[in-house]
Structures are given as structure tokens and as C-alpha cells.
Amino acid sequence: MSTFQELPAASSNAWSNEELMSAVQAYLGMLRFELKGEYYNKAEINRQLRDGPLTCRTKASVEFRMQNISAALYELKMPYIVGYLPARNIGSAVKEKMVGLLRQNDIEFLMPYVPTADTDALSAKVSSLRKQTYLKMPPGSKHPQLAIKTMSSYLRDPAVKAWVLEAAKGVCEGCDRPAPFIGNDGLPYLEVHHVMPLASHGSDTPTNAVALCPNCHRRCHYSNDSDEFKLRLYEKIERLRLEVPEPIDAGTYESIDANLT
Numbered sequence: 001m002s003t004f005q006e007l008p009a010a011s012s013n014a015w016s017n018e019e020l021m022s023a024v025q026a027y028l029g030m031l032r033f034e035l036k037g038e039y040y041n042k043a044e045i046n047r048q049l050r051d052g053p054l055t056c057r058t059k060a061s062v063e064f065r066m067q068n069i070s071a072a073l074y075e076l077k078m079p080y081i082v083g084y085l086p087a088r089n090i091g092s093a094v095k096e097k098m099v100g101l102l103r104q105n106d107i108e109f110l111m112p113y114v115p116t117a118d119t120d121a122l123s124a125k126v127s128s129l130r131k132q133t134y135l136k137m138p139p140g141s142k143h144p145q146l147a148i149k150t151m152s153s154y155l156r157d158p159a160v161k162a163w164v165l166e167a168a169k170g171v172c173e174g175c176d177r178p179a180p181f182i183g184n185d186g187l188p189y190l191e192v193h194h195v196m197p198l199a200s201h202g203s204d205t206p207t208n209a210v211a212l213c214p215n216c217h218r219r220c221h222y223s224n225d226s227d228e229f230k231l232r233l234y235e236k237i238e239r240l241r242l243e244v245p246e247p248i249d250a251g252t253y254e255s256i257d258a259n260l261t
Contacts, residue, residue, distance in 0.1 A: 013056075015057075015065070018053065019053060019054055019057070020065070020097070020098075020101055021101055021104075022049065022052075022053035022054060023049065023054070023062065023065045023066065023069065024069055024098070024101045024102060024105060025105060026045055026048075026049055027066055027069045027081065027084075028102075028105055028106075028107065029045075030042065030045060030081055031079070031080070031081055031110075032109065034081055034082070034136075035079065035109075035134075035136070036132075036133070036134050037134035037136060042081075042083055042084075046059055046062050046063065047059075049062055050062060063084070064087065066081070066084040067084050067085060067086060067087035068087050068090055068094060068095075068098050069084070069098055069102070070084045070085060070086040070087065071086035071087045071088075071090045071095060071098070072095055072098035072099045072102055073086075073102065073110075074086040075095060075099065076099065076102070076110075076114070077114050077115055078107070078110040078113055078114060079110060079113045079138070111125075112125040112128040112129050113125075113129070113138075115141070115144070115145075117147030117149065123222070154198045154199075154204070156204060157204050160192075160204055160205060160206055160209060161192045161209070163206055164192050164206055164209045164210065164211050165187075165190055165192065165211050167206070167211070167239075168190055168210075168211035170187075170188030170190070172190060172211065172212050172213035172216055173210045173211050173212060173233070173236075173237055174210070174212045174213065174216030174217075174219070174220075174229070174233065175213065175215070175216050177213060179213065180213055180214065190211040190212060190213060191211070191212055191213070191214060191217045192209050192210070192211055192212075193209065193210050193211075193212050193217050193220055194208050194209055195208055195209070195210060195220075195230055195233060195234070195240060195243075196208050196242075196243040196245060197245075200245040200246055201243075201245070201246040202243050202245070203243060206239055207239055207240055207241040208240065208241065208243055210233055210237060210240070216229075
């Protein structure tokens with residue numbers, strides 16, 4: 001069953017659902033080519049549509065319908081065909097119908113392009129896009145939307161952080177290399193990492209904290225050998241004590257910044 005309502009026919013020349021679906025499917029085919037950096041001919045595809053399912057339509061009307069589809073994709077914050085700029089002043093009913101038709105087709109391949117404020121989702125999307133064989137320069141957003149969310153954080157003991165940093169003597173406890181630069185406070189820049197995350201009920205104590213360079217710190221959070229790397233920290237640094245993890249608190253958000261955990 002269709003997921004959208006039929007638009008009232010303004011005239012006998014109104015597009016049928018079958019015609020609209022043919023246009024959407026042709027559009028998505030062209031968009032796939034464009035995102036892969038492969039050649040295609042919009043004029044030729046327009047002609048093929050008019051020789052086939054859109055025999056009653058003109059070249060201009062097909063192009064305008066493609067611009068309708070671009071407008072719907074723009075509304076979904078998804079990429080659209082550069083040569084078909086989103087139609088202006090598209091009616092809300094038409095836009096809703098185009099969105100409904102798009103969602104009936106396989107547009108999962110466009111999801112990695114949708115902007116997000118979620119750190120984990122962003123990382124997953126970036127990884128997916130980087131693995132593609134071709135990635136064209138995107139237009140981006142000159143005025144990105146502001147996402148407001150509630151963030152929970154733990155109270156940190158400044159004495160613990162200071163002690164761990166001083167104990168490191170300006171040398172990363174992960175790779176044994178000097179701090180990469182001097183911070184604004186005139187001291188070697190290292191970041192304090194809790195080997196057992198605070199969100200997993202790890203303690204904020206010197207026996208659960210290490211001073212790491214930014215690379216080693218992110219290795220703990222993002223690398224494919226993070227568990228092995230953390231085990232080496234336990235073996236290497238005598239003051240560390242293994243703590244038993246507990247389920248991560250719901251709603252806790254771990255921010256990766258200069259005060260990394």
C-alpha cells in the first residue's frame with residue numbers, strides 16, 4: 001500500500017504514480033553514477049524516459065520533475081544531482097509526495113551523507129564514506145544547524161590529574177615519546193586517560209589514570225587494537241590497578257577533548 005496520499009488532480013495532465021516512480025528511479029540511478037564519479041548523460045536519460053514510461057511528457061517537464069526530486073532530497077539533507085538544482089517554491093504536497101516516493105526506493109546509500117551531531121554516528125558515516133572508491137568534494141554547509149542536547153559529565157579531581165601529569169615528567173606513558181608541544185600554560189601537553197572509563201564506574205584515582213599524547217589517547221578510544229593497547233598499559237605502568245567494569249550509565253556522553261577521560 002502506498003505510504004502517501006494521492007494528490008488531487010489539478011488537470012487531466014497530472015502525473016500518475018507510475019510516472020513519478022519512473023522519474024524517481026531514473027534520478028536515483030543518475031545520482032549513484034554521480035556519487036561514484038562515473039559518467040552519465042542526463043539528456044540521454046531524459047530522452048529514454050520520454051521514449052518509454054514518460055511518452056506524454058516534454059523534455060522540460062521531465063527536467064522540472066527532476067528538480068522536484070532534488071528539492072525533496074535537499075529537504076532530507078541528502079545529496080542531489082548538481083545539474084538539477086532544487087526547484088524553488090515547490091508545494092508542500094508535492095514535496096511530501098516526492099519524499100514518500102524516495103523512501104519507497106533504496107536510498108540507504110545516501111544515509112552516510114546526512115549530517116549528524118552524534119559523535120559515534122558521525123565517525124561511522126565518515127568511515128563509510130572514506131571506504132568508497134571515489135568521494136567528490138562536497139558543498140558542505142555555510143550555516144550548519146546548531147544541535148542542542150543535554151550532556152552528563154563527571155566531577156574530576158584536579159589533584160589526581162595534576163599528579164598523573166607530573167608523574168609522567170612530560171613523556172607519554174603509552175609510547176614513551178616527549179609531549180608533542182608546550183601548552184598555553186607553559187607545560188608539556190599530555191592528556192589524562194582513565195583506563196577503566198568513568199562511565200563504566202572506573203575510579204578517578206592515580207591507579208586508573210595515565211598521561212598520554214593525543215595519538216595514544218585516541219588509540220585507546222578508536223583503534224582496532226585498543227584493548228591490546230590498554231593491556232600493555234597495565235603491564236607497563238606499575239601503579240595501575242585493574243578495575244572491574246560495570247554497565248555504562250544510560251545517558252552518559254563521553255566527550256573527546258582536552259579533558260579526555
